[in-house]
Amino acid sequence: MKLIKSYFIIIFFTLFTTPFFGQVKGIGLPDVRNYKRNEYKGGTQNWNIGQDKNGNLYFANNNGLLQFDGSSWRKYPLPNLTSVRCLKIDDSGKIYVGGYNEFGYFQPNEKGKLKYTSLAKRVDKSKIKIIDFIWKIHTLNNQTIFQSFARAYIFKDGKLTILKAPKRFQFSFVVSNKLYFQDIEKGILEYRNGKLYALPNTTSLNNTEVWGMYALNKNKTLIITLEKGLFIYENNTVKPWNTEANNFVKKNNSLGGVTIKNNFIVLNSVLDGIAICDFDGKIIQHINRKKGLQNNTVLTSFIDNKNNLWLGLDNGIAFINEGSPFTYFGFSYDISTVYASVIHQGNLYVATNQGVFYHAWNGSFKEDTFKLVEGTTAQSWNVQIIDNELICSNNRGALVIKGGRVTNTIDSKGYFGFKNIPNRPGFFIGSNYDGFAIFQKTSAGLIYKNQVIGFDKSSNSFELDKSFLWLKKDESIYRMSLSNDLTTFSSIKKIDRLTPQYKNIGSIQKIDNQLYFQTNNHFYKYSQEQDLFYEDKNLSKLFKNIPNINALSEDSQSNLWYAFDESIGVLMKRNKYYTNIVAPFSNLTGNLVNNYLSVNTIDSKNIFIGLTDGLAHYDSELLNNYVTKPKAFIRSFSFPGDTIVLGNNQNKIENIRIPYSSNHVRFTFSSPTYENLENVEFSYQLEPFDDKWSNWSTISIKEYTNLREGDYKMNVKVRNSYGIQSEPSTLLFTVSPPWYRHFLALIIYFVLIIIGIYVISNRIKMKIRKNKYYETIEQRRLYLEKESKIRQEQYDLEKEIEKLKNDKLQIKILAKDKELVNNSLQVVKKNKILNGIIHKLKEIDVEALDDSTKFQVSKLNKSIVKEVNTDKSWKDLEKHIKNVHFEFLKRLKEKYPTISPRELDLSTYLLMNMSTKEIAEIMNISTGGVELARYRLRKKLGLNKKENLIGFLMSI
Known part of the structure; x- marks a missing residue:
């Protein structure tokens, strides 16, 4: 077995193979994705x-023109806010x-934003008051035709001309580069050189609406009507x-359709989705609400540049992946x-x-569903052909199936599968x-x-060779x-590793x-003679660049199918x-399905x-650019x-320069890849800000803040769900420096520095002279x-000396006062004794x-009374007491x-620790009066009963 660089081969075929014809599979259903109005906001x-050249899709919606780039939706309403x-x-x-009453065109401006130009304004409103709905637009021979019921408006070389309907137009169609109108009276008309020419024998269609016309071959045209069915126009006859x-x-009634590569026709219906038929009228595929559409009324259909089908629905949008080689049998x-x-x-x-x-x-797989084989309602692990018999490995046992039902239960135990026993014809295990x-x-x-005795473990992964049965558990x-x-x-051996290098199998x-x-x-193969495993280098080499696999199966064509992680691949032979x-x-x-x-x-x-969730059908020979x-x-x-919007078919925008104050930038990315959008990933790099490309991510937005001035290059690439990467897309832009770092600002700074140096130099010289003077x-x-300080x-x-003298004198005075107080107190005591x-x-x-x-006693009494009355010691005592306790008072x-003077005196006596009796005598009141x-x-003083009065006075 020889290894070919598989990734180069697959890329070559997938990138450079172009389809020679469109293909619609009649087996299974393609993948259908619905877009609801809350997604596209219309x-x-x-x-x-x-679809434009860049792959962006556009939808004529009730709320305006919708644009979809694969990442985001945008809406562009008409000036009069009517439906498109x-x-x-x-x-x-x-x-x-x-x-309605409006037609024109959107075109990107110098910044890439779509701007609308109205052509309806060029219509003379004095002659045509109501334009009505524009139902069809065609571009043919450098002219654009807008068709309403009453007339067609032809725009060419900047001028607008009007083509009136003979009676009333229904719809119009371009077939083989020829423009046709249906008139309700004249039948189908061909437009040539500014005039209308009736097609013979087409007035039979006047009682129905024609919604589509398609060329089946050079002389045969298919006509699709709303409710009368399909007709062929050939040799000037309609049949x-x-x-x-x-x-x-x-x-189901039809609203037209579209052709797929001139091989198939998509028929839009009012009541039952779409039917895809070949050019012989045989329906190949039928897709409706039951089979995945969100709505059964299909207003329009479109084939994109990847041969995938888009449907405009009465409520929503649907994407049908017709270009895929896969179809599915699922819930429907x-x-x-x-x-x-x-x-x-x-x-x-x-x-x-x-x-x-x-x-x-x-x-045919179009309508009917799969039928249940009677008697198999349970978990069924396998269904195999064993010696021309169909055997089901079921939870109920080994079941024989014939004619759509179980005819025999061979064994009632649950089974995983069966294999023939080598060298034992007619025997199976x-x-x-x-x-x-x-x-x-x-x-x-x-x-x-019989049941084989000696081993009771079970698994669906087992094989037999000439000597052994091998079970993976x-x-x-x-x-x-x-x-x-x-x-x-007769023997059982458990093996945990094939070689010392690898442990698990x-x-x-x-x-x-x-x-x-x-592993x-x-x-590895097993050698019974040497009882060892040896590696097959050629087969291992095939899987060198493949992630570690967990299952491998060879099919009937010798292809090797392998499973890894939750994915699958194949080595096609x-x-x-x-x-x-x-x-x-x-x-x-x-x-x-796991395992x-x-x-x-x-x-x-x-x-x-x-x-x-079902069964996938794969056609490996389907040519496509899928x-x-x-x-x-x-x-x-x-x-x-x-x-600035890019990717709208505008000329490339260059020399984007933004001010420094706007150095907070935001990029959005897109890729017009509509298959498996949830797996589309982006990677980006802003040079020179980023050293390397970012990790792959589904996020299509990136912001940068506080960029410094300079030239930048934004690179972005996309990787689709098949792992194929795009070429990088780039955008060059420049962040201008702030005004204070601008080149002109630097020149001004230089001049100011020179002037400053000159001015400072002169000022320094003046300063030196002044400094000498000031010094x-x-x-x-x-x-x-x-001198003044001294x-x-x-x-x-x-x-200070005088103050010390005064303090000393004051101390002497206080000492004398204290002495006098003591003496006065002695005099008071003396007077008490004399009294x-x-x-x-x-x-x-x-x-x-x-x-x-008697005389002597009288004389003595008078002498004592005179001494007592003439004694002024008490007044001196009061004076000196106040002098001594002046600061306290x-x-x-x-x-x-x-507080009263009398209370001040009492406070002083209490401070001197005089008794109640002494105070009473000094203050000349009774002891009760003192209390x-x-x-x-x-x-x-605000004292309670527990507080000591003398202690309180001493604390002041």
Whole structure:
């Protein structure tokens, strides 16, 4: 086996092969994607579709013109906000549109934005008050024709001329570069050289609306009517086209259609979706709401540049991937997860999780669904042909199928599959839920012989060679030897690794009738003589550049199908060489049945692949440009204040310069690739800002902030769902420097620096001269300041000395005051004693005394009274007490301004720790009066009963 560089081969075929003819498959349904109005943000009805040279799609919508670039939708309303009923894109890129009382064209301006130019304004409103709806637009012979019911407006060389309808136009069509109108009275008319010429014998169509005309060959034209069916115009006669397609149109009404590469015709219907027929009128494909469309009323159909079909619906838009070699049998065919498929006696059988279903292989797949084989309603793991018998490996057992039902249950255990036993003709082994069982072919059919004893593990992955049965379970394999009577396993060995280098076993399979063991894409054979595994270098080399596979199967054409991750690929064998094909199968990624690689190759045009939601049909010979190199576009370039739109067929915009204040830029990307949009990825690089390309991502927006001034180059590339990358698309732009870093600003800065140096130099010289003068002045000032400071210090010293003297004197005075207070207190005590003596003298009975004694006592009493009355010690005491406690009395008065002089005296006495009796004597009041005075003082000072009055006074 020889390896060909598979990726180069597949890219060559997919990129450079062009289709010679369009192809519509009659087996299965193509992939259908619906776009709802909440996605495209427009109205419900879509009347017409077009595509520009860059691949952007346009839709004539109830709310205006819609544009779709593969990444985003844009809407362009008409000036009068009416619906757009038709559109046409000419070679120059102008998008002509027509609506109610309005027609004209959109064209990109110098910044790429689509701007509308109205041609309806050129119509003389004094002659034509109502233009009505424009239903059709045609570009032919350098002129553009806008057709309404009453007239046609012909725009050529900047001038607008009018063609009146003989009675009333219905619709118009271009067939083989000829323009035809249907008039309700004159029939079908051909427009030549500014005049209308009636086609003979077409007035028979006056009682119906013609919605389409298509050339079947040089002399035969197909005419599609709304409700009367299909007609052929040939040799100047009109006759019904009595075909299967005609019956469809009569039943469902038609709104025209489109041809696919002059091989097939798409018929739009009012009631039942679309039907695609060949040029003989045989319906090849029928797609309606049941088969995937969101709406059954199809207003228009369009074939894009990839031969895919777009439908404008009464409510929404649909994309049908007709260019794909894949079609599908899914929910509309009543089948679910498929584990195996096979063709037997003219029927296609599929094993599913719900049972076995079948469909006539030679019959039509357009309408009817698969039928359930009676008796198989359960998990069905496999369906195989064993010695001309159809056997189903079912959860209910091994079932024989004939005539659409189960005719025999060979064994009631659940089975995974069957294989023949080498060198034992007529014997087969089946893998069941309890291990393995032996079956034998007899004249009565396949019969159950026995369960093989000794091993009870089960799996669907097992193979047999001449000596052993090999079973793969988890990541290990078991090698087992059957006894001669096929009743037991004589030996069982578990193998966890094939070589010391690789531990786990990925798969076991037979290729060209030889058994291979695969691990990490390395393939090994087993040598029984040497009891070892040895690598097949040639086969391993085939899988060198392929991701690690987990399953491999050889089909009937010797192609090698492999599964990796959740994807599938194939090494197609052509003349002993293999070509690796992966890209077309990327659509199936994630839909394959885990651990069940189900590929049934009938021939190169009919390959069935089991999926989790049905069955895929693959035609490997289908010529198409299905996988082409995509194109990447920088769709828009935005910065504060403006947006530049690219990819609208305008001339390339160069020398984009933005101010520094707008250095926050935003790019949007697009690629007019409409297959599997969810898998389309972008990568970008802004030079010189980014050092490398970004990681692939589905995000089509990128922003950069605070870019410095300079020249930039934005690169973007796209990778479609098949892994094919586009060429980079580039955009050059320049961020201007801020005004303060502009070249002129730098020159100004230089001049200002020179001037500044000159000015500063002169100022320095002046400063030096001034400094010398000021230095002299400063020295004089410092001398005077020092002299003044010395004088001030001398004065302060004298003041300090005087203050010390005053303080000393004050201390002496205070000391004298204290001494005087003490003396005064002594005098007070003396007076108290003298008063006591006076009282004692008064108590003496002087009458009992003699005169001399009486005189002496009287004289003594008077002398003592005189001493007491003339003593001024108390006033001196008060004066000196106030002098001694002046600061205390001052603080107390400041803190309690309402305190009375009497209370101040009491506070002073209490501070001196005088007793109540002493205070009473000094203040000349009773002891009760002192207690009352103390109470009032406490109240004025705000003291409670527990607080000590003397302590409080000492704290002030």
